[in-house]
Amino acid sequence: xxxxxxxxxxxxxxxxxxxxxxxxxxxxxxxxxxxxxxxxxxxxxxxxxxxxxxxxxxxxxxxxxxxxxxxxxxxxxxxxxxxxxxxxxxxxxxxxxxxxxxxxxxxxxxxxxxxxxxxxxxxxxxxxxxxxxxxxxxxxxxxxxxxxxxxxxxxxxxxxxxxxxxxxxxxxxxxxxxxxxxxxxxxxxxxxxxxxxxxxxxxxxxxxxxxxxxxxxxxxxxxxxxxxxxxxxxxxxxxxxxxxxxxxxxxxxxxxxxxxxxxxxxxxxxxxxxxxxxxxxxxxxxxxxxxxxxxxxxxxxxxxxxxxxxxxxxxxxxxxxxxxxxxxxxxxxxxxxxxxxxxxxxxxxxxxxxxxxxxxxxxxxxxxxxxxxxxxxxxxxxxxxxxxxxxx
Numbered sequence: 543x544x545x546x547x548x549x550x551x552x553x554x555x556x557x558x559x560x561x562x563x564x565x566x567x568x569x570x571x572x573x574x575x576x577x578x579x580x581x582x583x584x585x586x587x588x589x590x591x592x593x594x595x596x597x598x599x600x601x602x603x604x605x606x607x608x609x610x611x612x613x614x615x616x617x618x619x620x621x622x623x624x625x626x627x628x629x630x631x632x633x634x635x636x637x638x639x640x641x642x643x644x645x646x647x648x649x650x651x652x653x654x655x656x657x658x659x660x661x662x663x664x665x666x667x668x669x670x671x672x673x674x675x676x677x678x679x680x681x682x683x684x685x686x687x688x689x690x691x692x693x694x695x696x697x698x699x700x701x702x703x704x705x706x707x708x709x710x711x712x713x714x715x716x717x718x719x720x721x722x723x724x725x726x727x728x729x730x731x732x733x734x735x736x737x738x739x740x741x742x743x744x745x746x747x748x749x750x751x752x753x754x755x756x757x758x759x760x761x762x763x764x765x766x767x768x769x770x771x772x773x774x775x776x777x778x779x780x781x782x783x784x785x786x787x788x789x790x791x792x793x794x795x796x797x798x799x800x801x802x803x804x805x806x807x808x809x810x811x812x813x814x815x816x817x818x819x820x821x822x823x824x825x826x827x828x829x830x831x832x833x834x835x836x837x838x839x840x841x842x843x844x845x846x847x848x849x850x851x852x853x854x855x856x857x858x859x860x861x862x863x864x865x866x867x868x869x870x871x872x873x874x875x876x877x878x879x880x881x882x883x884x885x886x887x888x889x890x891x892x893x894x895x896x897x898x899x900x901x902x903x904x905x906x907x908x909x910x911x912x913x914x915x916x917x918x919x920x921x922x923x924x925x926x927x928x929x930x931x932x933x934x
Contacts, residue, residue: 543658543706545583546633549576549646550596550620555752555884558901559842559859561920564598566646567605568757569825569842571764571805572787574605575751576646578764583644584611586658592636593646594629596620625724631715638709643727645703649760651747657706662734663741664688665704667748676701676728678742685740688732702748705731708738753884754857754899754917755891761840765803765821774806780813792824820854837872839897856897859904865926867909872897880914883933891915 553565560568566576573581580591591610595602595617606615620632630643642658644650650665657663664685666678672695679687679696688701705727717729734740751760768785774792776782784802788794792806795813800806804818809827812818816830820838824830828841831848839853842860847853849866856870872895874880880896881888900918907926912918917933924930 543588543640543642544590544592544637545586545588545642545644546630546637547576547579547583547591547593547644547646548626548629549602550594550599550629550632551623551647552597553647553752556754556757557885558917558920559754559757559857559899561901562598563860563902564595564601565751567598567601568751569823569840570649570751570757570760571768571823572807575649575757575760576602577605577610578649579644579646580606580610582650582654583642583658584613586642586655588613588642588658590636591615592633592641593617594620594633596623625720626727627715627717627725627730630727630730631725634712634715637712640709641707641711643705643707645750647751648703649747649749649751649763650702650704651745653743653745654704656743657704659706661706661741662708662711662738663706663743664731665702665745665748666699666742667702667745668698669700670698672698672700680742683741685735685742688728688735690728699742699744701728701731702745703750707734710734710737753889753891754882755893755896758838758840758855758857758896761823762821762838765805765823768803768805770802774808777813838895842902854897855893855895856899858900859902859920861902862900862904863906865906865908865910865924868906868912869910870897870912871914874914882915883917 549566553560567574618632620629677695678699714730720726770785771787773790774788776794777796779796780794780798786802786804788806789808791808793811797815798813801819804822806824807826810824812830817835823840825843827844829846835852837854839856841858845862847864851868853870854872879890898912898916901920903921904918906924909927910924911929913931
């Protein structure tokens with residue numbers, strides 16, 4: 543069976559982190575987000591991965607190459623992002639028989655393997671408020687209907703965005719545009735439900751990673767599954783507690799304390815006298831220096847927090863440099879959920895603690911203070927001693 547991975551989108555809600563990086567390639571633990579979907583497909587025994595690319599396609603094609611974990615990889619291009627049915631339509635010339643579709647920006651638990659085999663199926667998850675999802679009606683394990691974002695949902699079973707389609711569905715892909723002007727795969731699914739018995743495969747956990755705090759949540763999930771492994775260099779006076787991975791080529795300097803779950807990737811240096819805690823990812827070639835505390839954060843490749851700083855519940859892009867004494871506030875004084883600007887709108891993160899989002903190449907002056915929910919755009923700068931209350 544072939545698996546189609548949808549990985550062509552721009553990820554506008556994840557900006558500025560995706561200004562030059564496709565959303566499927568943002569890091570989640572030890573691999574890009576899209577690789578988790580690919581691993582699920584490979585573990586289920588697929589014969590081929592067909593990856594639909596578009597925005598910044600070279601980052602994805604160079605990562606996968608011609609094969610991934612021994613499974614052949616074929617790339618097809620969706621030149622204009624016009625919806626999920628349009629993306630699968632781009633892959634249609636490569637399809638031969640029944641096929642699975644996975645979103646390259648979703649995380650699925652191990653139950654996703656139940657999607658593969660035994661005829662058409664849809665992954666589903668029970669949610670408290672299904673009004674913003676496609677909602678399934680079922681008779682036993684068979685899906686009888688799907689309705690998009692209903693005001694009065696027929697169930698709490700939401701569409702988790704993963705499908706097994708019969709070969710006949712290749713002929714169903716020419717759907718009309720939806721109200722939002724896209725060609726929707728759910729319209730294809732509706733026809734399959736009418737003409738075939740479609741299984742509902744319930745997942746215990748699923749995450750659509752669309753916004754920066756969801757990237758933080760994705761890392762919290764996957765880092766929470768780490769087993770302790772120390773392959774890099776750890777000073778005798780450093781303290782490592784719990785499930786911590788120090789990859790080969792990483793260095794933990796004297797006096798440093800690392801409390802897992804935490805992943806310190808190859809080329810990273812931590813310390814001396816640093817404190818890393820919570821579910822933290824320090825990506826390749828990052829630097830966390832003297833008397834710096836990093837808590838529950840994602841620090842992407844080649845970024846530095848070198849001196850006397852605190853970074854909590856934050857996401858820093860690539861090649862970021864925080865000047866000495868830069869401190870991130872991650873808690874509002876009124877104890878309300880932190881809000882972040884997404885595509886021009888202030889949106890609740892649903893999190894009591896959330897720090898900042900810094901795009902690639904951000905640099906802060908010494909003694910900068912960054913308030914909760916601030917977004918620093920790609921290449922932004924702050925002045926020494928500045929308190930930043932608004933995005934820039």
